[in-house]
Structure formats: C-alpha cells, structure tokens
Amino acid sequence: MKYVMVTNWENHWNDLRNNKTQYSLGMLKSGVDPSRLPESAETIFVKLRPVTKAIEKAWIGRTFDFRAIGNKIEFSVEIAHQIACPSQYADLSEGWYQVNDKVNSKIDLLPRFMLNLASTKEWRTFENDLYMLLKCIGINDAYKYEQTDQRGKADGYFSFGNLSVLYDCTLESNFENLKNVQISNFCDQLKKDKIEVKGRKITIGQHKKAVWIITQCRISRQIDQIDDVRIKEISVYDLIDLYVKRITSELDTEGLEEALFKIGLG
Numbered sequence: 001m002k003y004v005m006v007t008n009w010e011n012h013w014n015d016l017r018n019n020k021t022q023y024s025l026g027m028l029k030s031g032v033d034p035s036r037l038p039e040s041a042e043t044i045f046v047k048l049r050p051v052t053k054a055i056e057k058a059w060i061g062r063t064f065d066f067r068a069i070g071n072k073i074e075f076s077v078e079i080a081h082q083i084a085c086p087s088q089y090a091d092l093s094e095g096w097y098q099v100n101d102k103v104n105s106k107i108d109l110l111p112r113f114m115l116n117l118a119s120t121k122e123w124r125t126f127e128n129d130l131y132m133l134l135k136c137i138g139i140n141d142a143y144k145y146e147q148t149d150q151r152g153k154a155d156g157y158f159s160f161g162n163l164s165v166l167y168d169c170t171l172e173s174n175f176e177n178l179k180n181v182q183i184s185n186f187c188d189q190l191k192k193d194k195i196e197v198k199g200r201k202i203t204i205g206q207h208k209k210a211v212w213i214i215t216q217c218r219i220s221r222q223i224d225q226i227d228d229v230r231i232k233e234i235s236v237y238d239l240i241d242l243y244v245k246r247i248t249s250e251l252d253t254e255g256l257e258e259a260l261f262k263i264g265l266g
Helices: 105-109 123-137 180-191 236-248 253-262
Strands: 002-007 020-024 040-048 055-069 072-083 095-099 142-144 156-160 163-169 194-197 200-203 208-215 221-226 229-235
Touching: 040 072, 105 236, 123 142, 123 156, 123 163, 123 236, 156 253, 163 180, 163 253, 180 208, 180 229, 208 236, 229 236, 236 253
Parallel strands: 002 040, 163 208, 208 229
Antiparallel strands: 002 095, 020 072, 040 055, 055 072, 142 156, 156 163, 194 200, 221 229
16 A cells, blocks of 8 residues: 655654654545555655645655644655655645555656656766666667766767767756756757767767756757757656666657657657
C-alpha cells in the first residue's frame, strides 16, 4: 500500500513538530479506508504554495503510527529525501490519496540520482547527473566536455540517429538574456558540416540540429529557430519521462530518435 499526501500547510513536510501531523476524515480521498490503515506505508509528500497551488517541493518517505482521534487521523512522518514530484501526481489537490503499485511504478524505476535532479541546487551535480540521465535513456554517443575546457562551450554534445544536439545545463530560470551570446555560438557550431568533440570531427551536415538548454522547468518549449537549428528549453521532467518510456515500452531506435526530436514542439 502506498500513499500520496498533498497539502499547502506551513512547515510541511520536512519541518514537522515532533514529526507528527494529522488529516481530517474529510481530506481522505477515494481508496483510503480509515478503518484499515497499515502499520507503515511508503508515502510521497507534496507541498503546494498557499495561493497559486503550484508545487513547491516533494519528498519520499513513509507514514506510520496511525491513530484515529475523533474526526481526525494522526500519524508520524519519516522523510527519506527530496524528489521531483512525479508527473502523474502534479495536478492533485490537497488531500490523502492511496495509489496502487501500477500507478506508482514510475518512482520505483528511477535511480536515486534521478529523484533529486529537479530539486538539486548544486550546478555541478545537475550537470553530471544530466549526463548520466542521457546515457540511461540510451544515448550512447553523448559526450561531456571537460570543465577545464568549457569557456563559451556547451556542457556536452550528443548525436542519435540523424539528430545532433549541443546541450547546456542551468539552474537559472531567466537564462535567455544570460546565455544569448552563448546560444548564438552553439548555433554557429551546428551550422557547419562537422563538429569537433574531444578531438574527434563528426560529420553532421545532413543532421537535424538543436541547441538544448536543460532546466528544472515543468514544460519543454521551443525558444527560437535560427536557420535549421532549433533552440529549446528542455525540462528534466520530460527527459525522466522518456527514460521511463524507454524501459517500459517497445520504443525502438527510430521511435527514440523521433521522441528526442519532438521534445518541446508541443
């Protein structure tokens, strides 16, 4: 049995007094039976902003010690670590939900480093883990530039089938003005027939080409197009979803190439 608990209350979920809280019976959603509560349950905790109801943070952990007190249920909370809120729970309103293993299987499939990708504030961690995510998706020809050789360069480059991408990772939400010159430089590199990566010259003349700025945004989008180079902001959530799709469905090489190309096109 697994739960998802959503609230906009102050100090939830990682700063609870005595690690205890409670829900009124009216907050219990379909599937939660107050007469048959488990001793302990894996739980995803979601904190919403009070006014906008946008997701502020999410964590994974467990709930236990359930006690009925009048029209409320009190319980203890143990936080394991912060995660990116799984997309299937992103639109849930305040309440206590029970989810089955099939619905919740996505989070079980994610390596620990992916769980933290959308919440980390360490740029180096974000950059390194994004590279590992690309590899996990199945992009074998992905190259990460050495940090000593990064002035004005992208964080990395990958090719997959007939697609070539220079990508850069950032934790900045207002990156467009900050990276304007850098993005133009990336486009100029991709307009050439060949691109040099770690001493190798790779022919890309007939490839579909894109510049990816990978961020912690919720939705990928195309920012601009310069000649045949598409410039996109790519959501880490979309890349994680693609990883899950890659390992849970019969997505072949051609399908993966198409999925990579279509990210951010609506």
